[in-house]
Amino acid sequence: MPKFREELxxxxxxxxxxxEEDLEQAILSRVSIVFVLYGDILNISQICAKLRRKNKLTFIHVDLVDGLKGDFAGMRYIKQCANPNGIISTKSSNIKYGNQLDLLTIQRVFILDSLSLKTGIKNIHENNPDALExxxxxASKIIGVIEKEIKMPIIAGGLIKEKKDIMNSLSAGAIAISTTTHKLWNL
Structure with missing residues (x-):
């Protein structure tokens, strides 16, 4: 975990x-960490292999892999066949399974209101992921509130379109940001 925090x-x-277009751009970019937000059980191994060949830390958002069942066997399949560094999930059970399999885990939470904030913090404490997205x-204010409640790396994602968004999220307490905006990958 300390090595992962340092990498972030x-x-x-x-x-x-x-x-695939995003994948090729990421491979050519300077980023060292890639979140895979697509794929299916037939191609996820090849996607991860491409990223490994370029020494990219790879995290699969397992909720978005077509044909994959979100159970322990599904997570074992991901570990054995795709061999990512870790997984991302909104589902508590997937985070627990990933932890059991010694994968790095990132719990993704959508904070829409004060109830989702409270529920998200509760789930983080129960699931003990390696990081939180x-x-x-x-939503810089939300990042600051969560940072006071948990002691793990926070990754800001979603709607990050400009360098200003990156700077605001980092100054609010996020340790890293994830973005689909290609022009930001080489900053």
């Missing part, structure tokens, strides 16, 4: 890829 600090911009990432 040294490389705070994370490429979030949604298709907060969406929308442009």
């Amino acid at each position: 600090i040294e490389n705070p911009i994370i490429a979030a890829v949604r298709n 907060v969406l929308p990432g442009v």
Whole structure:
């Protein structure tokens, strides 16, 4: 975990890829961490292999892999066949399974109101992921509140479109940001 935290600090911009074009751009970019937000059980291994060949830390958003069941066997399949560094999920059970399998885990939470904030913090304490991804990432006030409640790296994601958004999220307490905006990957 300390090594992962250091990697986030040294490389705070994370490429979030949604298709093959994004994947190719991420491979050519300076980012060292990639969030895979697409794929299916037939191609997820090849996607991860491409990223490994370029020494990119790879995290699969397992909720978005077509054909994958979100159970322990599904997470074992991801670990054995795709071999990512870790997983991302909104589902508590997937985070728990990932932890059991010694994968790095990132819990993704959508903070829409005070109830979702309270529920998100409760789930983080129960699931103990390695990091938290907060969406929308442009909600700097929320990042500051969460940072006071939990002691783990916070990644801001969602609606990060400009350098100003990155700076605001980082100054609010996020350790890194994830974005699908190609022009930000080489900052």
